[in-house]
Amino acid sequence: MEYTLMHKSIPVLDIELDEATGSVQKLGMVHQIEHLPLGTVDRHGIVDRTALNTWWIDRCIPASRSGVQQALETLGIPTPQLLLARCFGLSLSDQYWVRLRDSDLQWEEINFFDHPFSEDIGDVLLGKASKTTGFDFRSPDNTSDGFLKKRWKIIDGKRCLLKAGSNPFMQQPFNEVIASLVAERLEIPRTPYTLLWDSGVPYSVCEDFITPDTELVSAWRVMQSMKKGNSVSVYQHYLNCCEALGVSGIQHAVDQMIVLDYLIANEDRHQNNFGLIRDANTLEWLGAAPIFDSGSSLGYDKLPGQILSGQGIECKPFKKTHAEQLKLVSSFDWIDFDRLSGSEQEIQAILDQAGEYMDKARKDAILSAYASRLQRLMELSQRQEQEDKLDQDVESNLMRNYSMEGL
Ligand SMILES: Nc1ncnc2c1ncn2[C@@H]1O[C@H](COP(=O)(O)OP(=O)(O)OP(=O)(O)O)[C@@H](O)[C@H]1O
């Protein structure tokens, strides 16, 4: 099928999508090369079909998403890629979409920021479908990333992302709330998360931080904008890419993210869990995206003993351990530790809301490990010097696959 890739109202590139697989089979006329997704044009100024196809396929629900196979069966759709064109590829995180070549459909008529969307796909993804046929596929849930079960919902007129946790502790929604609390205390730009219970299941809720005039570009995409030299660390490559794009203030934003991730022992800050925001109309870079997706933290999948010992805590996106990653921080001067006094009681109050999902030993371990990390951070911030060891670099950008972890 012949489509035009659109960026809001701007035709960007004619493409052909394979009907059986949903992938980008052929490229046609280029209309506005600068509006192509970042990292899809090679250094000779030629659109790279493989890179564009990777971008397009990355836009769909990952095959590893919890419950996706069952959802696809219910919908009668063989692969998540085939869901993309069913909603014009529209998303609530950026402004790209696809239009049939002979159509004159306008972005203003269909975008999900200004128009309500179907609840059908969200219902199916959360295993709550009340029908078996006649689904309305026009939903931003077709283009949402990430492993955890989730859906977009309009709450009080606001577009909100509802996200579940993973078995057995369902801890991620509580962690999101705690992470946004700690970030708020440290005055780190963040996406505020709250808790919502539905049929006894906890969800985190956050508002869309993207507007019809902005878009999220993941760090992964940012890092595709330049080739990384072998002797350049992942951290330095990210800063180099941001500098080459002309985005300012990124080293400080990365300092803040590393410090927060240390405090909450985040294990899954992969390159799609942070990034930049740009103006979708002018393509002007606006800065770092607010902190989001910090739920795989605070020993979310571990037992109290492991939480206390800190054994087996992974680290991403730059270094393999939090201790090494902390060494990248250029300055701790911005941290006002006084603002964290009383944070433990607030964390306790959030964990107390977990009810039967969290016993006392677990809560005590989480709080005690948090308190020790905070103490260590205070000590380190007095004396540490910056260091970027290449042999400690994270080697690939893999997101967590909880289903492999034999829970
Ligand atoms: N508040 C938001 N506003 C706009 N887009 C968002 C928001 N929160 C998340 N997203 C987008 O949705 C994607 C999935 O959300 P999120 O990362 O929270 O899910 P996840 O299942 O926890 O992911 P992971 O697999 O990394 O654990 C993000 O990668 C981002 O592109």
Ligand SMILES: [Mg+2]
């Ligand atoms: Mg994520």
